[in-house]
Amino acid sequence: MKKLNLAKNWLYIPLVGLAIFYLLPMYVLLVTGFKSFAEVDLQTMWSLPQSISFDNYIEAFNQLSPFLLNSFKMVIPATIISAFLGSINGFILAKWKFRGADIIFPLILFGMFIPYQSIIIPLVQFMNAIGIQGLSGLAMAHIIYGIPITTLTFRNYYASLPQELLEAAKMDGADMLGVYWHILLPISIPSFVVVLIWQFTSAWNDFLFAVILTGNTDWPITVALNNMAGSQIIAWNVQMAGSLLAALPTLLVYIFLGRYFVRGLLAGSLKG
């Protein structure tokens, strides 16, 4: 229903006002990044750069690149493994229910909402006891605490599929794994995209697990950036450039796959 309504044009006034509110921080982030060291001054923070310079980005990248790499090393396995676990769990909980499945599901879901402070002391003790530390420990934490959201997303998707789809395959003699592999997996690609994006974003952006489970050689980017911002030695312009570098991977995912990102968001509030 598209209707042209001139009386509604005044609505652009609040819209543009809001757009400015959302873009202000990005504006400062960008203009500061492109100024030369000589030009950077807190008192001229809002003015446009005189000429384009990459000093800040180069400096920030030099300082942050090992930590960006750490983040990738940890996020990629964490994302892929928890997505597959979620897909299997979702399939079983939606289409291959065993007795007790309806009690298990909400118990899994609760794990998504807990404040992680309430498990962090045992987590550290446990990781030390089994000798998994640093980035592997962090990846493992993201895999396990990612299970609830990935299971939820796949379970809701598989539950929406008609049972006949499975029955037909079973008539043809397919067993459970056959149904999963040949029927469900090929049509689950959109759900995989949703889950992969969600897990990538939350693991990339996490700070609490990272700051407690890693030390200064294997910090991911969030911890490194926070320490950079807390230090008195590193200029604020470099911090701004570093912030943009830290945000870039998830921002790019959002720009190119935003639709799936929003579906993940809604699923995470149980409204997907």
Add this chain to the structure above:
Amino acid sequence: MLKNKDRYLSILLISPSILAILIFVYGFITWSVRVSLSNWKGFTPDYSWAGFKNYIALFSDPRFHVDIRNTLIFTGVFVIGSIILGFLMAVILDQSLKGEGFFRSLFLFPMAISYIVTGVVWRWLMNPAEGSRMSGLNLLFSTFNLDFLINKWYTTPVWGMAAIALAAIWQMSGFTMALYLAGLRAVPLELREAAQIDGANEFQTYRHIILPLITPVTLSALIILGHTSLKVFDLIIAIAGKQLPLDVPAIYMWQTTFDGLFYGRGAAISILLLISVAVLIIPYIRYTLKTDTEQ
């Protein structure tokens, strides 16, 4: 019905995940409860029984009182701000305006960014320096002759938390908008048209027809935002570091446990945090799953 082989296989395939959740969520919570009832202080674990000593100490601990006050201020400003802003944005974007998709993406992009990045940027925007060293938003206000808006942001006594909440609203209001927009889109068009045929104007239609219909959305938004604000942690750390005036339970827990080595006290704070989240979330999960099966 499930054949036996398939039943065993399905249980076998899901059991690693169930086992992981049982240990890492429920086992660890139990373990934390046990730590909270112990005298553990220092590097070596000490599980000697302390009863509720750690909890009782918290209730007369001035720092914990500050934490509760700060959490209340943050929650109030953040939840109300995000709901009002998110609802307004959703209503405007629901009017089939040109460029709707662009604005929707714009309002949502902060959700893709970490609290740490948001915090680092807002810390410079909300720079409280005065006079010739003025910068950030204060400088912008002064340039546009809006001097009455100039303030000390997160360094304001007592209400500093409201400035932190402003950055959180910037980050999360798009999410509230997405929730409301999904809710508004689900309201059948016939209902709106019927109201308008009956002579209701746009405002009355929203007030009497649409708002009551999307009450469940408001409820979800309240619970999701409310439980998020109980857990707020990274954003404060990135804006202000660990400062007592901006302390919250999550930061107190982290500091007292891992810097101060007061494990018993830290665990007690974390369990109180868990209880306050559970009070919101458990009814929510039950309600959502129930309406789910009814549909």
